[in-house]
Amino acid sequence: MARKKADPIPEEVEQTLPELEIPVEEQPQPPTESEDPGTMETTPMEAPVAEDVAQEDTLPTSDMVDALSLSVAAWTVEGDSQPIPEYDEHDTDDEDEFGPVDKSPTTEAPDENLEALPNLPAPEDAPAISDRQAFYGIDFKKDRSLHPLEQAEWQSIYASYRSRSVMTGTIAGVDELAMAVRREDGSSYTETMYCASVFPYRVRIIIPASEMWHDPEERPGFVVRNMVGATIDFVIIKVDREGGFAIASRRMALRSRRYFFAHRDYLQEENRRTTCTVLATGNRRVLVTCFGHDVSLRADALRYRHTMDLKDEFYAGQTVDCIIKKYDAERDFLTISVKEANPNPFDGADLRHPVGCQRFATITGKYGGGVFCDLPDGTVCLCAYSFQYEDSEFRLGDKIGLIISAYDLEKKQIFGKIIRKL
Incomplete structure (x- = not known):
């Protein structure tokens, strides 16, 4: 059965954590804001985005709510690492290896090589508590004993979760995780998903593949696996302080970047010089990101001279100059050129x-x-x-x-x- 797209819902609507996949002991309810005077009661600041963006700055709904709200044990069940695949040498210039793909229903059985998760307990076996309630139940005073760099790291994570502010980090690795996902009818199944890992200092920030791309520009899984070393923006959508990890969404960060770009006319001027960041490199195409837009560029948009293998000149994480060629506000489509940021050697x-x-x-x-x-x-x-x-x-x-x-x-x-x- 098809996984429902991870659409955002308002922050006011509290979402219930799916039950842990291990026996859950009865736990006391975390203190509310009125019961714990020491807990910060500041309401998260609104992100500087439009109304349609503000409606997206909470955890995705439906299946991904369950997938992203799993226990620590569920998120640390990893499969064997797979080697990064080489691109198809028979690819032609007309085929975009980095282009968006259609999201077809996935009903395949999980990979037998991955460790299956235990059956989820019934909803009545675990306390009903939202992620936001769990966050405000954190004892922030315990962070005082951490190293200053660790304190700064957690502070940045807390701030991104509260205000939906954008963080930036480098992908250190991509793992294949097995997780339990609930269907609309309440049943669950185990699904594998590529997840990028970012380490600002010591904390592991996980970004699932379903939260990596802007709607509806989801790309093949091998693209994520070849993004190791790329610098990306993301927004924290879940904090597990006890487990020492957080879950983030690059999709939300792209939405904010696009909104900022769309409301700055001077940024959209044709032939304006700016920069873009390389996300992944193939033999004949390079995927870059610029103002929240992921753009797949062919060799003729990158270099004046002929290049047999673009991987010899470009790499993930590289920052290159580019020129804004055209921006279609209605389609939210950006066209750039890396080649034209440099003088044409043919002149003269x-x-x-x-x-x-x-x-x-x-x-x-x-x-x-x-x-x-x-x-x-x-x-x-x-x-x-x-x-x-x-x-x-x-x-x-x-x-x-x-x-x-x-x-x-x-x-x-x-x-x-x-x-x-x-």
Whole structure:
């Protein structure tokens, strides 16, 4: 049965924690604000976002409420780590390996290699207490005995949970966790999900794959697994102080970033220079994030010169300059270019490399019988072979001598002929 999308609900609506999957001893109710004068009674500040954003800044509902509200034991049941898969070498430029995917119903049985969770107890076996009540029941005075760096870490987590403020961290790893998820009819099943882990200092912050992308831009699971080292924004949506971990949502942080961008006209100006952060890199595409928008860029939007493998130049966590090309407010769609943030090496090339001159170059690619050769100044020349050579004699990376034969000023292309192998 399909998992219901994790839609937010107002903070005022208290959500009931699903029962722990181990026998639960009867516990006293945490003190309310009136019973415990020492507990901070400050109402969480509203995040600086629109009304539709404010309605999203609580825990997701339905299935994900149960998945994200599990006990510590449930969240620490991990499967065997899987190696990061390589991208399909037969991928074409028309296929976006980082593009959004349709969310189809998932009714598959859990992986037998993962440890199954115990059966959930009946609702009446555990006390009815919301996550927010549990948070305000924390004895914050105990943090005074922590190291100053640990105190600062927990303070940042508390602040993000209270006010839905955005935190930033680097993904240290991606684990496959098994968790119990409740269906709408009340039954439950075990499901595996990729979860990114961020460690500001010592606390493990878990970000489930379902909370990684902006609706409806969910991407394949292998994209999350290749995001190790990426710097991301997130908002804390659950704090387990006793367990020493927290659960966060990148989706909510993206929503806030997008709202900020949409209400700043100066940020949307065409050809405005800004920066973006690399999330994941493939052979022919790079996934970047800019003002809350995850954008998949092809090689022709990244470099003027031909690049066989983008992983040789880009990596997760890298910050690169880019240009705002267009922003469609109605579709909330952003178009950027990394290539145009740098001067085009073709400009003035006809003066530096006049027709008939001989130049040193490096073979960087082959396509359709043509050979891409990089000149020392980064200019790309599309070459053919002289009659005495055949393609099998040349490989990528070979140094060659060529002669410039023609220019196409309209398409900004240079043509030449390989005359020798160096």
